[in-house]
Amino acid sequence: MNRKEQILNLIANGYTTVKSLAEYFNVSLMTIYRDVRELEEEGKIIRKHGELLLKSEEKHFQETxxxxxxxxxxxxxxxxxxxxxxxxxxxxxxxxxxxxxxxxxxxxxxxxxxxxxxxxxxxxxxxxxxxxxxxxxxxxxxxxxxxxxxxxxxxxxxxxxxxxxxxxxxxxxxxxxxxxxxxxxxxxxx
Incomplete structure (x- = not known):
């Protein structure tokens, strides 16, 4: 499983900030920001004021x-x-x-x-x-x-x-x- 796929799994399990993901992978914030930007461009995640959400959770976010x-x-x-x-x-x-x-x-x-x-x-x-x-x-x-x-x-x-x-x-x-x-x-x- 590549890092972007792992990031999607981690977001689903509560790792919802770039900092927590960088610490998990032991990489720089910039490395995670690049992955996050690619995942956003692919339509798989969204950023809401520093928090990362799976795109499928966006509707749930509004309905809650x-x-x-x-x-x-x-x-x-x-x-x-x-x-x-x-x-x-x-x-x-x-x-x-x-x-x-x-x-x-x-x-x-x-x-x-x-x-x-x-x-x-x-x-x-x-x-x-x-x-x-x-x-x-x-x-x-x-x-x-x-x-x-x-x-x-x-x-x-x-x-x-x-x-x-x-x-x-x-x-x-x-x-x-x-x-x-x-x-x-x-x-x-x-």
Whole structure:
């Protein structure tokens, strides 16, 4: 069995980082990165934020109810759901939804849905209003909270701080905040 076949077996058995594979084989990280890149090109594995998954596990990864960006368990009240031509991709909140948006193929994107923070009603992500970087952090940080109308978003921002943006501007604001050193904060959930 060659090393690439062994890597596939090891990933299936919990060796899901390049570092753990390099240690197992007693080779450099670059050697494993080359193998991983080839396996990705062959469509056998995917990389999700430093973790290696078998391509066959990707669908399972989405069906388990975890964020496609950070891996956090989904909360239906906050999730961001992208409908693509070939699949559905979910993020735990608007924050991760925006970061994920930057990775999606625009020509694959069909729709996006989230929920109004106050009513819980489904809303179109692209026509929603967002309060970015408020003191209220229901999921990841910097917080991004969705509203069906601008007036509700402005009232919320008045009480909890943050700035009100449309979809496109909010995506850019989160990107800038992340560049300045903000990090995803996983609020304590068990």
């Amino acid at each position: 109810g975890v964020c496609a960006y950070c891996g956090k368990i989904l909360d239906k009240r906050l999730e961001f759901v992208y409908k693509l031509k070939s699949k559905t991709v979910c993020a735990c909140c608007a924050h991760c939804g925006f970061l994920l948006f930057n990775e999606l193929q625009e020509n694959e994107l069909q729709s996006c849905m989230t929920r109004d923070f106050i009513s819980g009603n489904p809303i179109n992500c692209f026509s929603a209003w967002y309060v970015v970087d408020s003191s209220a952090i229901p999921c990841c940080s910097p917080s991004v909270i969705a509203f069906g109308n601008k007036q509700d978003a402005e009232k919320f921002a008045k009480g909890f701080g943050g700035n009100v943006f449309d979809f496109e501007t909010a995506v850019q604001a989160v990107k800038e905040l992340m560049k300045r050193g903000q990090r995803v904060i996983w609020e304590g959930r068990s």
